[in-house]
Amino acid sequence: MKKLLFIPVVLMVVSACRESNGNKVASKLQPKVKKIETVERNDSSEIEKSGRSFYDWYFKHHFQYIDIIKGKNEKCLLDTASYFRNLRKLNTISEKFITHEKNRLQACFSFIATRYYSAYESADAYEYDEYCPELYYMYWINSQEEPNRFSIKNLKLISESKARLEVYLNYGEKDEPLSRIQLEKENGLWKIVKIDFLNKEQQKTATETTSGRWQNAMVTLNIGENSLAFEYHGQCVYFYPVRKISDTEFEMIWARDMDCKFDNGTSQSFGLSKEKEVPEIGRPFARFTLKNNILNADFYYKTWVRRYTEQVQDDVFTEAYFRKNENE
Structure with a gap:
């Protein structure tokens, strides 16, 4: 009879130990979940503030972001120096973004340097659009028409150091998707590393030939x-x-x-x-x-x-x- 009583007691002790160990494991995992939730709450406002800073600046400057000035020997100069200096002043733009912009603008920079400034001033509309299309429309809103406002939507924290959000334009009716901004955390600050247009029409690339x-x-x-x-x-x-x-x-x-x-x-x-x-x-x-x-x-x-x-x-x-x- 004593042996029979001993078995249930052992089973109860083992079961209690398992529950105790399970609670310990759960308690160890719980802080990680809280940490991620805390990061999301604390960083969302900073991500949005940094993400919208570029378009705040662009709207403030009436959609003009780069100029053609008179350079050496009376020729044109695409003023990338002022453009990049203004971006750095925002303190929300990564050098990765600036490097991407240097590459994007290189063809226009090289081409316009071969044109005399006097010829540029008297040039017909769209005369230089093959290499400098950004001279003829508002590049960062992909339009020739000024919108009323922009808004930020679909903010997502991808990891503790990467995030993205989307920019929408409004011309008076419903919001229209414009671009997706990618951000990364650099030295504790959220900075823009890339801007991609949404729903942008893909231009057919002509076969390249030297002829x-x-x-x-x-x-x-x-x-x-x-x-x-x-x-x-x-x-x-x-x-x-x-x-x-x-x-x-x-x-x-x-x-x-x-x-x-x-x-x-x-x-x-x-x-x-x-x-x-x-x-x-x-x-x-x-x-x-x-x-x-x-x-x-x-x-x-x-x-x-x-x-x-x-x-x-x-x-x-x-x-x-x-x-x-x-x-x-």
Whole structure:
């Protein structure tokens, strides 16, 4: 009889121990849940404040965020320095965002630097839209029409250091989705790292090819399958053979074939060794590569090109050429 009484007692003790251990495990897990909830409550207002700071600034400045100013040699300069300085003053913009903006604006920055400021001031509407479309509409609201206001929606804390929210515009009726802002916590502060447009129409990318007309500040390059013509103001043309490598790459072969009333100075040696440092007829002079709608030139005779630029004419042999707008 004593043995039978002993068994239930043991079972009760074991059961009690299991319940006690279970409560201990639960009590250990509970603080983690509370910590996450606390982070969400404390950070939501800071995330929204940082996230909306960019559009607060953009609306305050009447949707103008970057200017064209007069730079060196009377040419245009895209004033990215002032733009980035203003962003840094907000103290809510990550350097990751600024790096992304530098890359996005590089084509416009390089192109507009080849235009004289006086020509820019008198240019027709949309004359430079291929490389600088942001000059003709309000880029960060993706529109030519000013909205009444914007609002923040769908704020989400992804982790303790990452969050996102969405920006909606209102033009008088219902709110319309515009963009998604991604934020990261850097040194205790929430900062914007990226802005992506929502529902933005995807433009069809045309097949890239070097064929056609390209320009810098001085000359126009007319590129065909087998030849390249350097046109000086339409009154003087120098012709060069090309060796096609692909649709986006070719080599320019040096020549002295011209239809011109003046000598462009390309026969000069500038005191350099004619065997290695001066372009030779029939030999490759440069390699042209098309990337991101910019025709980049890598000149094989760099010292000769530099002296030609300094002593004869600048803006002929440049590192970049841009597709010519035939309406110019």
